[in-house]
């Protein structure tokens with residue numbers, strides 16, 4: 449079974465490269481370990497996922513505001529948050545083959561799993577934050593960190609956003625942005641990488657309502673993955689037991705997905721209590737307490753956090769959409785993306801390169817591309833063009849044929865059912881709009 453799963457992952461990885469979803473970073477220099485670049489289709493897919501998240505979490509709500517904080521923050525933030533002292537993994541080296549391991553992942557602590565020698569070092573704590581220097585002097589006073597999470601940018605702006613947006617508790621702040629962790633053992637393609645993009649929302653509430661809002665956000669986030677088109681049977685909840693809970697969390701649930709390499713965390717929903725704002729208040733002396741007419745007391749809000757990874761969501765979308773359908777003949781791969789997020793919404797083909805068909809097709813393409821990401825293709829047989837679009841996850845192929853000139857209709861071929869239906873050219877934009885909503 450393990451081999452079959454590996455095969456499927458490796459075929460997906462090679463499809464991603466071939467079709468321009470994801471490339472190894474700096475590949476012509478031999479690549480940079482666990483860093484990846486999104487190509488034409490991948491960057492479009494990623495943008496669609498982020499937009500889908502942003503709209504669900506901010507634009508369609510009245511109680512969540514957006515934020516885009518800087519990656520570099522005052523280094524004292526990371527002291528306060530505990531990252532400088534506690535954001536570590538146990539690191540073990542093999543003195544013989546120079547392999548490096550996470551101490552907590554080693555089954556046999558006495559023997560190197562790579563070369564088999566009993567030459568492992570004692571485990572030592574390794575901080576996962578990337579460091580750099582601000583300004584021209586490289587010394588301890590100029591150290592800054594690439595943020596290991598986007599959440600702190602939200603906490604330190606809590607009062608700014610509350611005041612400028614005139615929000616009242618309960619309300620949230622949502623942010624999409626890059627974060628960096630110097631992981632000892634990254635891997636599984638884009639599942640765990642050292643540079644990644646987070647989609648996080650922090651919801652500020654009265655402490656007495658934490659159970660209610662925790663349950664509410666659990667429901668919202670579960671529903672979001674279903675609307676993204678992820679198969680329900682591939683999702684499950686995992687509750688953190690007392691030994692798994694982070695020091696700041698009162699309660700934590702993960703949404704997990706069944707990847708070819710096992711059930712893994714997709715998103716965490718955490719009750720962070722008043723830990724973060726209290727720490728920042730203590731460190732800065734700036735009052736982080738909240739008061740309004742509904743609550744007759746000053747209090748530091750509790751925070752319910754929903755924390756998802758954009759790259760991880762994209763991998764989930766790819767894995768979940770990937771299908772090999774032998775009924776399609778030799779070229780049998782199809783990516784069954786939800787039309788909402790598919791990189792290309794429709795492809796437009798002239799059946800043959802004559803009889804005025806290309807002119808009509810180009811015209812339709814030019815009109816549709818003002819509203820949708822569409823693709824024009826006149827090369828090769830229609831069957832081969834369908835197969836190429838199946839691999840790109842394009843949900844609809846529009847073909848201009850002999851009948852088009854007679855009655856202004858075209859065929860739309862559905863990616864999943866492979867059925868073709870005839871439609872008026874004038875109705876194509878409405879058809880696509882309905883499909884992608």
Ligand SMILES: [Zn+2]
Pocket residue numbers: 542543544545546547560561562563564565
């Ligand atoms: Zn070794």
